[in-house]
Amino acid sequence: MKVIAEPGVPQVVIIREFRAPRELLFRAYTEPDLVKRWLGPAELELVVNQLDPQHGGRWRWTQYDSDGKGYVFHGLYHGEPTPERIVQTYEFDHAPGTVYLNLITFDEADGVTTLTQNTVFFAVEDRDLYVAGGMERGIRASMQQLDDLVTQLAKESNS
Amino acid sequence: MVLKPLGYEDGLTGVFAALADPTRRAILTQLKHGDATVAELAAPFSMSQPAVSKHLKVLENAGLISRSQRATARLSHLEAEPLRTAVGWLMDYRAYWAESFDRLDDLLDDLKGES
Numbered sequence: 001m002k003v004i005a006e007p008g009v010p011q012v013v014i015i016r017e018f019r020a021p022r023e024l025l026f027r028a029y030t031e032p033d034l035v036k037r038w039l040g041p042a043e044l045e046l047v048v049n050q051l052d053p054q055h056g057g058r059w060r061w062t063q064y065d066s067d068g069k070g071y072v073f074h075g076l077y078h079g080e081p082t083p084e085r086i087v088q089t090y091e092f093d094h095a096p097g098t099v100y101l102n103l104i105t106f107d108e109a110d111g112v113t114t115l116t117q118n119t120v121f122f123a124v125e126d127r128d129l130y131v132a133g134g135m136e137r138g139i140r141a142s143m144q145q146l147d148d149l150v151t152q153l154a155k156e157s158n159s
Numbered sequence: 160m161v162l163k164p165l166g167y168e169d170g171l172t173g174v175f176a177a178l179a180d181p182t183r184r185a186i187l188t189q190l191k192h193g194d195a196t197v198a199e200l201a202a203p204f205s206m207s208q209p210a211v212s213k214h215l216k217v218l219e220n221a222g223l224i225s226r227s228q229r230a231t232a233r234l235s236h237l238e239a240e241p242l243r244t245a246v247g248w249l250m251d252y253r254a255y256w257a258e259s260f261d262r263l264d265d266l267l268d269d270l271k272g273e274s
Contacts, residue, residue, distance in 0.1 A: 008179025
């Protein structure tokens with residue numbers, strides 16, 4: 001997987017290859033039961049509230065952390081989603097008006113599909129804010145590990 | 160993805176703004192080899208010392224370098240921590256998608272098995 005994030009440019013591009021036909025990738029992106037099986041880290045539960053993959057169709061999902069706190073994301077599909085490309089807007093419901101645009105393309109050759117996810121933000125600040133959420137997750141995961149370790153040590157000292 | 164302002168993104172924005180300029184990236188690369196004076200840093204560029212000083216000011220404000228006085232010259236010193244934070248930002252974003260796409264690999268294998 002390749003991540004391209006140029007300093008000073010409000011954009012992140014991810015490129016990843018899959019050993020599968022693009023029709024299957026398209027299904028994984030557009031069928032609610034399938035989306036929830038892969039999108040996001042395993043420790044966050046994804047609930048797909050709405051997913052209408054057509055021009056002007058709405059999508060909405062909620063990610064629940066281990067404390068049961070939900071984070072809602074929603075947006076629209078722009079243009080008819082196809083196994084070649086999906087264009088969609090994203091908005092976090094706690095930051096209305098801060099929208100970003102995702103262009104996902106699937107290029108298939110010799111049984112390998114190359115996925116390119118091009119995410120464009122209003123400003124570098126918005127990109128950094130979006131990605132800061134990932135840092136929080138990292139910190140939370142570390143805190144959980146620390147908590148587990150302390151619990152484990154407490155058990156060992158009792159026995 | 161879980162999104163929440165943490166308070167340090169302003170600092171990170173300054174770091175990325177400072178890194179956006181190729182001359183400033185070249186200066187940081189040069190400082191990896193050790194502290195240097197403005198004259199030493201200006202040498203590889205066809206640039207005046209005041210112009211280099213301007214870049215150093217931006218790098219200093221972003222926390223990417225610190226400056227100290229040695230005799231009559233000011234020495235610039237590379238500060239690694241903000242760079243590490245910037246890399247950490249990218250790592251975590253990478254981790255989010257790397258994990259998602261690994262799960263997608265498994266799902267695609269399941270779907271291939273069905274068809």
